[in-house]
Amino acid sequence: MTVTQERRVTGAEFARLVERNALHQRMVTAGDRLPIEPLVEVDLGPIHLDRLLRTGPVVLLFIRHAGSSACGAALTAYRTGLAPSLAARDAHLVAVSPQAPRRLAALKHRYDFDFLVASDPRHRLIDALNIGFAAPGADIQLGTRRNVLPFAAAIVADRAGVVRFADVRPDWSTPIAPDRIVAALA
Template identity: 35%
Template sequence: MAQTSIESEVARFNEGFEAQIGPDLAGTFAQEQADLRSVGTPSGVVRAGDALPDAALLTARGDAVRLSTVLGGGPAVLVFYRGAWCPYCNITLRTYQRELLPPLAGQGVALVAVSPQHPERSGATAEGAELGFDVLSDPSNTLAGALGIVTEPSTEARRAHTQLGFEVSDSNADGTAAIPFPTVLVVDAGGTVRFVDVQTDYTRRTEVTAILAAVAHL
């Protein structure tokens, strides 16, 4: 079966979403995305060749676990996403489940998703999308902060979120609105980051083909 690009799925979603929320809210989000693209990737983000920092995370059951324990000394793909409230994250995680997980599993490469949301929300994410890989919580964005990929929605976007009936800080384990830029890391068995893709515009995500190409070079 041919792969479906995340970009094409996002385009289809946006058509219906923008019609549903109306031009004012759609314009708010479009402006936020344009501003994010304009600013670009911040300085200090993780780079290929850096050592992956260890961190204390939480499983979907709320159990404490070290990232190093989850990875078990093997190669891995780490996916940082904003939360279950983000439709672009859900599109991405479902695509990775369907098209990325099988080839990674065949090569002995772990797939792990990380967000700052409450563990129970991580569990809901995994259950709702029927994910077959670890979905972990990074309270207070400790790991994301060490990687230099923390941001938060604009004030205008948060007002738009409120009009749509949710608040990012309610989803996060630390009660703040801090979230990671959507980011994919490919890490080798020695714990060295070999591939980094940070998407400042949250509607854009790392395609499966790019990740598999990076894994092929491990």
């Protein structure tokens, strides 16, 4: 994989990978507790999920990196189709990537996102949710000396830190409908 290429996993390959490795038994599901791992917001610095949960539910959208056009397109669509509904419900929207904060900041500033864009540079949250996969060569794009990328995922946790919704997909080519995410907040 070169720096400009992105590892693609088809739906069928994803299903085989999940089945072969029994990933579905380990991936985050509704009813799980949201792991409280530190993240680094690209403009604000360290953020703590437990502190965000004190003021409202949290919606986490896992993306690969700033150079991914599919991830950028999905987040752009969520900015208009999801973020206003979440704000009306006092919910926090956080895009999460294992990319180094300084590189990930380019994505937030390019699209002028008004929601949190955070780095999980040691992929601790990604690992705790079991939504990562090895992608040899990704360390170059991520700038973290690590080769783990997350599957495309949307996770909703209520104020008590209980996961109410988890949708994990091979990539962002078919985004998760905003109304499904909002419905999980009810």
